[in-house]
Amino acid sequence: MTDETDSKGPADDLGAEATTAADSRSPSYPSPSRRSVLGWGGAGLALGAAAAGTAAVALRGTDGTEPAGSAGAAVPFHGAHQAGIATAVPDRLHFAAFDVTTEDRAELIQLLKEWTAAATLMAEGRPVGEGAFGGLPEAPPDDTGEAVGLKPSRLTLTIGFGPSLFTADSGDGHGSGRSGRDRFGLADRRPEALVDLPKFPGDNLDPARSGGDLCVQACADDPQVAVHAIRNLARIGFGRIAIRWSQLGFGKTSSTTPEAQTPRNLFGFKDGTRNVAGTDSAALDRHVWVSPKAGPAWMAGGSYLVARRIAMRIESWDRTSLQEQEDVFGRDKGEGAAVGKAKEHDEPFLKSMLPTSHVRLAHPDSNGGARMLRRGYSYTDGTDGLGRLDAGLFFLAYQHDVRESFIPVQRGLSRADALNEYIQHVGSAVFAVPPGVRDRDDWWGRELFT
Numbered sequence: 001m002t003d004e005t006d007s008k009g010p011a012d013d014l015g016a017e018a019t020t021a022a023d024s025r026s027p028s029y030p031s032p033s034r035r036s037v038l039g040w041g042g043a044g045l046a047l048g049a050a051a052a053g054t055a056a057v058a059l060r061g062t063d064g065t066e067p068a069g070s071a072g073a074a075v076p077f078h079g080a081h082q083a084g085i086a087t088a089v090p091d092r093l094h095f096a097a098f099d100v101t102t103e104d105r106a107e108l109i110q111l112l113k114e115w116t117a118a119a120t121l122m123a124e125g126r127p128v129g130e131g132a133f134g135g136l137p138e139a140p141p142d143d144t145g146e147a148v149g150l151k152p153s154r155l156t157l158t159i160g161f162g163p164s165l166f167t168a169d170s171g172d173g174h175g176s177g178r179s180g181r182d183r184f185g186l187a188d189r190r191p192e193a194l195v196d197l198p199k200f201p202g203d204n205l206d207p208a209r210s211g212g213d214l215c216v217q218a219c220a221d222d223p224q225v226a227v228h229a230i231r232n233l234a235r236i237g238f239g240r241i242a243i244r245w246s247q248l249g250f251g252k253t254s255s256t257t258p259e260a261q262t263p264r265n266l267f268g269f270k271d272g273t274r275n276v277a278g279t280d281s282a283a284l285d286r287h288v289w290v291s292p293k294a295g296p297a298w299m300a301g302g303s304y305l306v307a308r309r310i311a312m313r314i315e316s317w318d319r320t321s322l323q324e325q326e327d328v329f330g331r332d333k334g335e336g337a338a339v340g341k342a343k344e345h346d347e348p349f350l351k352s353m354l355p356t357s358h359v360r361l362a363h364p365d366s367n368g369g370a371r372m373l374r375r376g377y378s379y380t381d382g383t384d385g386l387g388r389l390d391a392g393l394f395f396l397a398y399q400h401d402v403r404e405s406f407i408p409v410q411r412g413l414s415r416a417d418a419l420n421e422y423i424q425h426v427g428s429a430v431f432a433v434p435p436g437v438r439d440r441d442d443w444w445g446r447e448l449f450t
Contacts, residue, residue, distance in 0.1 A: 072151030072221075077123040079436040080301050081289065084158035085373065085398050086278035088257050090219045093249030093377045094226040095307065095394065096233075097212025097429055100165065102240040105184045109449050111240050115159070115216075115233055116443040122229050125152035128236075144235060147228035153221040157229055159444045160305050160431025165213040166190035189448060191299050193290075193401045194432045197306070200414035202424060209309055209427030212244045217305075217396070219375070223250070245427070247309065249377025249394045256373065262336060262344060266312055266378050266391055267422070269329050270336035273344050276373040287371040287405070288398050298447035301435030303398040306372075306406045309379075309427030312392040317422045328418045330357030356418040362409060370405045372397040392423070402430060 075083050100108060118128045129142025166186045199205075216233055220226040227248075234243055253265045254272030257279075262270040276283050285291075292300040317325070326332055330339055330353040338348030338359060353360040364371050375398070380391040399405035414420065434445050 073154055074124050074152035075154050075156050077120045077157070077437065078439060078442075080438065082156075082158045082302075082433060082436045083123070084156035084217055084219055085288065085303055085375075085433070086256055086276075086284055087156050087219075088154070088278060089252045089255055089375050090154045090156075090221045091250065091252055092220050092223040092226050093252075093394065094218045094223070094230045094246065095249065095396075096216050096218075096230045096246040097162070097244045097307075098214040098216070098234075098237070098241040099244045100183075100213040100240065101242050103183050105449075107240050108184055111237050112159075112445050112449075113443045114236050116437055118232055118236055119157040119229070119444075120437075120440075122147075122232065123152065123155050123157060125150070125155075128232050144228060144231050146231075147225050150222055150225055150228075153225040155218065155220040155225050155229060157233075158217040158219075158433060160215040160217075160433040161194075161445065161448070162212045162214065162429060162431050163190065163194055163196055164211060166194070186448070189296060189298065191296055191304075191432055193294070193304055193403060194430065195402055195407075197402070197407065197428055197430055198411075200410055200425065202414055202420055203428070204424050204426055205428050206426055209245045211429055212431075214241065215305070215307070215429065215431050217375075223248070247379060247394050247427075249379050251378040253376040253378055253393055254374035256375070258345075265376075265393060266314065267317055267325070267329075269325075269331060269333060270344055271376070272374050273336060276371060278373075283371070284373070286400075288373045288400055290400050294400065298445075299432060299434060303400065303433045304402045305431045305433050306395075306397045306399070306402060307427075307429045307431070308395040308425050310393040310395055311390070311424045311426050313422045313424075314389045314391055320422075327354055328356075328358060328422070330354070330359035354418070356416050358413070358417055358419045361412050361417050367409050367412060370409055372399045372405045372409070374398075392426075398433065 075087055077083060102108060102111075121128055125147075127143040127145075127148065132141045132143040132145030132148055135141060165184070166189065167182050216230060218226040218229040220229070230246065234241070251266075252263050254275050255263060256275060256277060258273075258275065258277050262273050265271045276287060278284075288303050290299045290302050290304070294300075320328075322333065326339075330348070331337060331344070332339075335342070336344035337346055338344075338353070339357075340349055340352045341347075348359060348363065350360045350363055350365060360366060375396045377394045377396070378391070379394050380389060382390050384390045397406055434448060437444060
């Protein structure tokens with residue numbers, strides 16, 4: 001759970017112009033041809049993607065990112081970078097990690113093409129294929145239907161490739177990627193920066209909530225829109241992929257729009273006060289996007305994602321004095337200002353904090369300037385069987401190189417952070433996130449497979 005990265009930047013609204021452009025598309029928008037009774041047809045999806053592509057490109061920002069907009073607006077799917085990274089953070093999340101069950105390279109490529117076409121349509125607020133009703137009564141509908149009538153809700157869909165996609169042990173089931181067969185001929189294309197994370201002090205990782213060949217991050221203002229997106233992708237991939245684990249999230253704990261109100265985590269503290277701004281191109285280029293010089297070529301413009309499920313000991317925290325809570329974070333709980341400062345955005349004086357305070361240990365000045373762009377969410381999943389809330393932070397961090405950002409920062413935090421008394425990392429995964437889908441002829445991961 002990292003808090004301090006230093007950047008500010010304004011974010012514009014999508015505004016009426018973008019909304020008008022989305023709403024003015026021709027009502028004669030062509031629909032995909034009907035897939036066969038036996039299952040989904042990739043050709044139909046391709047037609048849908050081609051038609052949707054024109055509208056999406058018309059809405060795309062010049063830098064491939066999109067600032068905050070109204071709750072019902074559509075975020076452009078196409079661009080130099082995938083949406084869902086520098087994009088303004090909506091309030092809801094459905095994150096899913098998948099195991100690829102097919103060992104046929106052609107089937108995996110076809111799946112990624114079908115997923116891309118479906119994602120393009122859903123980002124526009126359109127049903128997949130011919131929709132949830134009105135088709136052949138003898139065949140399952142193309143779309144599951146629970147988002148019918150709902151707005152796009154700033155839905156973003158972001159895909160990543162785990163280490164185990166490149167070289168997977170055929171029988172371990174843990175997605176470790178450390179040894180085994182090269183199922184898809186990708187072993188020599190694995191990025192050096194896509195490393196297996198080391199075991200940090202205090203980790204108690206559940207293999208059932210860790211790893212994965214693929215991941216899809218769905219963010220939206222409406223939870224049903226996010227769930228609908230993951231559900232449709234899982235349905236389309238049936239027989240070729242299986243969900244390994246998933247996580248619902250609410251109440252964003254970090255923001256890429258620093259002029260907006262800083263969100264609070266479940267401990268009641270403002271988190272991510274100085275996150276990398278989605279409009280700070282210089283910081284994004286330096287800390288988030290993979291440089292063409294860093295290699296491999298297929299990752300240029302992409303990023304690396306670390307996902308960590310962090311359990312928070314809510315009951316213990318709630319019985320801790322206010323002074324100790326503030327000492328643990330190095331901030332006051334009301335304003336969110338650092339120790340000795342008046343406002344939350346005032347530059348902290350690290351030496352005024354306890355050496356074990358979270359802010360001090362996570363700050364770039366304590367980590368050789370290392371920074372990440374965070375998009376974390378709170379979660380609650382019932383109880384832990386002992387009468388305590390199963391709740392915490394689903395931590396998501398994007399960076400240009402995991403070895404230079406997350407790993408050194410987490411090493412320092414895991415050894416000395418006073419917050420460790422109240423949290424524990426229980427799930428973990430790392431993914432290579434390719435660049436954006438540039439146009440209607442492109443698809444997720446095309447450059448990896450060509």
